[in-house]
């Protein structure tokens with residue numbers, strides 16, 4: 001998979017991809033993440049990428065031209081499955097969307113700033129709009145990092161068996177059960193006896209019950225996605 005991220009602040013995206021699982025995924029050749037500075041595609045001397053809104057009002061709007069030139073340059077080299085715009089009014093991200101995107105080959109992510117992008121970008125250049133939650137960030141960069149992380153960890157070979165994505169919360173419609181590690185007794189706070197019993201069948205049943213109880217309590221709406 002290849003993910004191209006277009007941003008006015010590409011340096012903000014460097015660290016999430018330079019550590020741990022996302023770094024190793026790139027080193028193993030399972031994903032290529034390429035950051036692009038939108039200003040490099042501006043034709044004017046000041047390298048500006050935004051302008052006042054037609055009709056007035058506070059806040060700047062990102063110009064269509066540098067965005068079109070950047071996306072056009074990428075598309076001239078390879079084909080892309082989706083051109084995603086990160087925006088608070090996009091479709092709310094969930095595990096199903098990440099699963100679907102993890103099956104794609106090449107993705108472009110466009111990070112918004114200021115009052116957003118000229119609407120014609122959304123009408124003609126973008127194929128999918130995603131929000132990571134009903135709150136407003138200063139720009140789309142952190143949202144792109146969240147989206148890319150949720151996709152990359154699903155790619156075959158990125159996680160080992162111990163951290164397999166299949167046992168993640170939401171993957172089967174249920175939240176993950178509680179987990180414990182040593183010591184078994186910390187200041188009188190005990191690990192549930194069943195987890196130390198060695199009875200794998202009973203442990204599995206216990207975990208399943210806890211997953212269901214936690215989902216009913218915290219995400220009652222996701223119970224409908226759950227199939228036994």
Ligand code: ADE
Pocket residue numbers: 086087088112130131132133134135136137138139140143
């Ligand atoms: N840009 C600003 N806020 C955002 C959000 N919540 N999701 C995606 N992109 C954003």
